[in-house]
Amino acid sequence: MFSYRHGFHAGNHADVLKHTVLIAVVKHLTAKPTALAVIDTHAGAGLYRLDDDFAHTSGEADEGIRKLLALAEPTPLVQDYLDLVRSFNREGKAVRVYPGSPFVTQALLRQQARDKLHLFELHPTDSKSLESHVEQLEAGRQVHVQRADGFEGLKALLPPPSRRGLVLIDPSYELKNDYGKVAACLQDSLRRFSTGTYMVWYPVIPRPEAHELPRRLKTLANQAGKSWLHATLAIGQSEEKPVPGEPAKRPGLTASGVFIVNPPHTLKAGLQLSLPQLVDVLGRGRGKGHVLESGGR
Template sequence: MFSYRHGFHAGNHADVLKHMVLIAVLKHLTAKPTAVTVVDTHAGAGLYRLDSDFAGTSGEAQDGIVKLWASPLAAEPPPLLADYLELVASFNPSGKKKIYPGSPFVTQALLRQDPRDKLWLFELHPTDSKALADHVAQIEDHRMVAVKREDGFEGLRALIPPPSRRGLVLIDPSYEIKNDYGRVAACIQESLKKFATGTYMVWYPVIPRPEAHELPRRLKTLANQAGKPWLHATLNIGQAPERAKTHTPGEQPMRQGLTASGVFLINPPHTLKAPLQEVLPQLVEVLGRGRGQGQVVESGG
């Protein structure tokens, strides 16, 4: 259960999508003076080195943030992408671009210096939980951030609704365990009954598994049943041509790694759909690497 380590995947195309959308949601929530509570149910280690053994072994950042940095699009990015690139750059003041912030530090960077704002971080992996606590302890004022080595699905129950009735719940488990898909849907269903006005953001991998394709359909149904607006976006960079070659009988094909992912939001910012429709085709053009590439933005409610 503890085999997944996000350090192998930090800065990949899925992180680009997830964190770009996360930044947009947080900027929307913090634009009003009302206090904001953010719950990150699967926080990871919080900060990652792109030159670490983990990142070097997988090379996934090369098809994500690294390729994006080197592209002409980075020179004149659309607003949604510009905010993302600016935030990641703020963690690399030397310009060497070695540090990649995970969702805990993306969120912390955008919360206000307001003692009423609160960030709750849940991480069960013993190594990542300790690293997360150590990273948070280095923040100058970390009183607004709480780190819990607990099951985020369970821990969320006690935190909603927050006193201000304004907040974000980010859910992005590893999905290594098949029942994670069901737990995500059950968590959303239960949480909407307690905190109907909250913004919910679910990240999921687009992989050849029935549960992965069923999850966004289940989330649409739950949102529609609750009478809440929703927004769904996917980014598919396609298969790498050099890995798509046929293999000889008895030989295992080379693994492609994750080629696509999606984010599903309930009660999203009403201003988010149009910028996503603008930027995702440009990201496909930059990050796309072969057949199957594409993107989807759809909404309802």
Template structure:
């Protein structure tokens, strides 16, 4: 049950998609004065070394954040960048990651907890609740968060995020963002995500719910976005669905115990219920750029659909 470690995959193409969208959503939600409650149901360790043993083993960041960062930088003396005019949300994402590194370096990658915390507002009394069940990652998460000295702004719990979320809906401020991105290492994660969304919409229908999932040859993975679409439509709530596929690459390395998320993962999706109205337009610019930069050949592409 606990073989999955996100450290192997930090900064890969799936993280680029997930965190680019997460930042864009948070930028919009924090424009309103009222406090925002953010819940990350599967937080991981929170902070990762791209030059460490885990990320170095898979090298997935090379086809993700590192490749994107290189594309927006000048190729050399007198040579233009491969992506000289990145979409604003991609530049925002790269600036966020750069903020965790020394100038000219990219050795540290912030997971969702650290990205979210960077965008929380003290004056608005925004709150972040983090759940992580993996024994090693939950310990690392608590230690990493402690370094922030964020006080009551951030709370960490070694508990089931699907169940723990229920206690925070609806939030006192009536404003919430929920990120759900389990490992999907076991088949039961897929129906758990659907059940969690169904329950959450009953408890707090106006919250913004963000679900990440892997696009893999498994019936449950293809059924999940269809199920989420049905739940959103039944609740009468708007939704947005984006996917990014980088295509087949050469030289994949198998990591023992990483059945679903090894370096062979070529595509992932994000489903958002109650998305910001600005998100679709921002992604229409960003997604084609991501395919152009990160695409590796056969099977590469992107899709974007939304209700209404």
């Protein structure tokens, strides 16, 4: 159950998509003066080193964040993403530290508005790392960490006192029943807090549950009478030929998606500009592309 470690995948194309969207959503929500509560159901370790053994083993950041860093004219959403990642590294130096969703979010929250960040992580090693990393923030009561199941812990936090909130749901999907849990979590959460913004990340893989999930999420949003936005990013299959005498590289994840319920009204236009750029820079062969669709109220 606890074999998945995000350190192998930090800064990859899926993180690029997820964090580009997350930054745009949080920036929009914090533009209003009322306090915002953000709940991250599967927070991970919070911070990652791109020069440690995990990242070196996979090399996925080389095909993700590091490719984008050389962009001459990023779109506004991509620029915001790159600026935030660079802010965790020394100016003018190579990017070696990569912020996970908790630190991406916290960097944008406001002390004066009394924004809150609730983080759940069940993995024993990652939860310890998360607590240690959060302590370094010295953010006081703004950030609360629990070693608990985020699917269950979320229920007690909805609705937040301010009635303004964002919920990020992105389990590892290591277990097949995670897909059903995500759909059930969204359905229950919309009953408790129908005006909240919900962002679900998921992998696009050849598994029936993965293909069915966005359809289930659309149905739930439509039944609740809520607007929704769905975006996917596929980098395609590598066209590199295998090196004789060396083991063939495993293809790994080639596509992922994000589904947002009650999205900011500005997000679709921003992604219409940014997704083609991400495909141009990160795409590597057959199957590359993107999808952007919206619906609901």
